[in-house]
Amino acid sequence: MAVPAALFALALVAAGCGSDPTQEEEAAASAPSPSSTVVVPESVEVSEQGTELGFGETATVVHEPTQNRGSVLELTVTAARKARLSDLSGYALDDRARASTPYYVEVSVANVGEDDLGRVPVPLWAVDGDDRLIQASGFTAGFEPCPSGPLPEPFGPGDSIETCLVYLLPDGGELAAVSYRPAQEFAPIVWEGEVAGPPARERRKRRRG
Helix, strand or coil: CCCCCEEECCCCCCCCCCCHHHHHHHHHHCCCCCCCCCCCCCCCCCCCCCCEEECCCEEEEEEEEEECCEEEEEEEEEEEEEEEHHCCCCCCCHHHHHCHHHHHEEEEEEEEECCCCCCCCCCCCEEEECCCCCCCEEECCCCCCCCCCCCCCCCCCCCCEEEEEEEEEEEHCCCEEEECCCCCCCCCCEEEECCCCCCCCCCCCCCCC
């Protein structure tokens, strides 16, 4: 896969609410990279850089979101579907967000390392047809169709979660893959698969007068 041309993160802010400062600080931390300081249990085998996977397959990665804080995660992209922008009608969207295409990506994360990663954003990025990386959008309040939040606190050894991430692809882009790429020099691990369309709209029954 080519080097992404740019990195996009479109903010979603509920009307009258601010963004989540904890999640913003984690996401804005220095670029994470695989680190020899993270202990990999003897029973765990880390996936090779450049691994290509299908939806439902698992990658095991060393993830170090900040200096001196890291663990080993099992990441599985289980499904993806195109959504409707109308799902976000309760949120204040800027012009760029209104021109985007939303996608929901279902993932599972398990901590198989030795450190806690509570409140760390799930380290997966959407990739569009132009090889651009798109960061998942976060919510300050619950978003029932797809929560799209950080890992719970705590998220220590042995913990796991099944969650959903929202990606807003700029300029009406289409989802091509989901990627784990902690640093520019890291050959990304990617998941590809069939992306479902949005659910059919329910038709309202006409009342007979």
